Amino acid sequence: MSVSAGAVSHERLCAWAYLSAVVEPPAPASYGFVAVHGAEIAADRIRSGNVPGAVVNETAARREHVCGAELLERAHRSGIRLVTPEHGEWPGSRSAFLEGATEVGLSGLAAPMALWCRGNVSPEAVSRSAVAVVGARAATGYGESCAAELGYELARSGTTVVSGAAYGIDGAAHRGALAAGGATAAILACGPELDYPAGHARLIARIAENGLVCSEYPPGTPPRKHRFLVRNRLIAAVTDGTVVVEAGLRSGAGNTATTTDTLGLPVMAVPGPVTSANSSGCHELIRSGKAVLVTGAPDVLELVSDIGTARAPEREPTPRPTDELDEVSKRVHDSLSPTRRRTVEQLVHETGITRKSVVTCLSALEISGFVRCDDRGWTRCDQ
């Protein structure tokens, strides 16, 4: 499908709107049909039923009932624009992930026909540097605080935080990114004007004001269980990797993680208390090797960056002054007390080190200020 930056005619946009609504995604056969024939011819032929059997199966149910112009009008009233593969805004390189997956026979991962968008940021800009942060709706306080912290730190580093606007982890990740004044994008499983879930209407509005709210479902499409799973493939494909913050053993986040892995992108998971059922999905992903354990944004950025561009800071413990001592000197130092004096003979017996070595060690330790002696014996200087 050719990508050009120019404007798309109203007729052609109507054809794209029709195509986006006539199918229930994923629709691999129709997607391929449009790629071959172009939007307008494909729309005409689908409307008249003059299409191959696989396309009939994906389009027969709605072909006579959808009107592209009406959908565009409705979208326009809600401040929603339609972004198609012909727009410069299209996340072409990321949508290619899904095209590749479809070509190897993963038809459930077909690319979206088009994207209905709210907000000034383009899907293409979002996809340039983005991380998905996903997880349980019924999250714990611990999970929400991890998600908010991750959202904040990722956004602060210039990474777009992509999630699904759900309660729990999704909402906390979006809020963290907004708090950092950074970019965040919500991909919905219903029409982008629907503010689902209702309790997140204000949050979704803020995301649209500062980033992007988008959906492959046209205005008016209600959320349905299977649409969340279908939507999850877009969250995985548009980002450079997926972080699961909290998830039970059976979860939508686990589904996003599987898709991320199928697409060859890094899957990450945040650990938590082993006593928390909300972390059991994360632990299973890590234990089975499907996800890499991450404890914060530096770990995530290291994994999603090209090699060498971002390295998590080394987790070096604080050095101690005695670190530089050799094993024998450490043993002598160790056998001294800060208060009770010890003779060389006592140290020889205590350490099991020869008299000559003990004397040599003590001299070197005294010069470095680790030990001191007076006429009654040796003591340790605590530093």
Added chain:
Amino acid sequence: MSVSAGAVSHERLCAWAYLSAVVEPPAPASYGFVAVHGAEIAADRIRSGNVPGAVVNETAARREHVCGAELLERAHRSGIRLVTPEHGEWPGSRSAFLEGATEVGLSGLAAPMALWCRGNVSPEAVSRSAVAVVGARAATGYGESCAAELGYELARSGTTVVSGAAYGIDGAAHRGALAAGGATAAILACGPELDYPAGHARLIARIAENGLVCSEYPPGTPPRKHRFLVRNRLIAAVTDGTVVVEAGLRSGAGNTATTTDTLGLPVMAVPGPVTSANSSGCHELIRSGKAVLVTGAPDVLELVSDIGTARAPEREPTPRPTDELDEVSKRVHDSLSPTRRRTVEQLVHETGITRKSVVTCLSALEISGFVRCDDRGWTRCDQ
């Protein structure tokens, strides 16, 4: 070094006691010297200084000051027996791990000369099926509860819980095993009669009554920092694997984990909140691939068992009745409400599935009791 089950003469036991006290472990040269010449000849030659240079370095400091008979007498008064490589009680196959490590040049991992033991269980019996549970002294309530639970469940499964009797994770693991009425063993970094730390005197006595308290250090040896690190190699070598429950970035538990890994045995770590510094060592072990994430005893038993003898129960989420439905039937089921009736035409448009398929699905779903219909339309039966 030959292993026989018979009694060892008092003279020879005195030689072993002398050898165990004359060196500061690890003492690879002396260990090798004893293996070649036998305990009595080796002891005589060490006492007179008639030994190779490497053995001189390990023995010159104490060779004139140690008396094996006195040590045995002192041990006897404290209810401590000396177990040597000549006893049937010797954990021969496990001590071989350390001999192997020494042979490949890891002289810091030399096998112990002998073991001073309190309690009726033999080191050999301990080593038959044992897991090390180790971690921070300044543990959190979360860590202690994980360690106690692990200790309890491992002991209940017939596995000996081995640790170092320290405050925090060690103590909790021993207590868990004792609570299960199972076997537990403490390996100390000081003379085995010393009840270190003092606050664990009662716990150590209970371990000795129900299991084993042992040390390579003869009675009277005080604990020293380096002795804890040296002791840790025995905890690693005598067990089938090491679980780190809580550890900071710099910890003795991390040292035990490294030794376990060097010996080719499984290293496991329990995750925790990413906000807890006490879990950061565990997370780093998992993240770097040095340890496998474990959430409880079933995970541990699966990893330390011979393949196939113990499998962690599958973490299968609870199945739902709709799991058996195909994707198309799920989509139809999903679009129905338990209360509001829908017509076939509404379902066709809502799902994007052809009329023929919708009707076929509805019939099958009705027979299975998933949906019902009356003259006004179709509803979902919630199960």
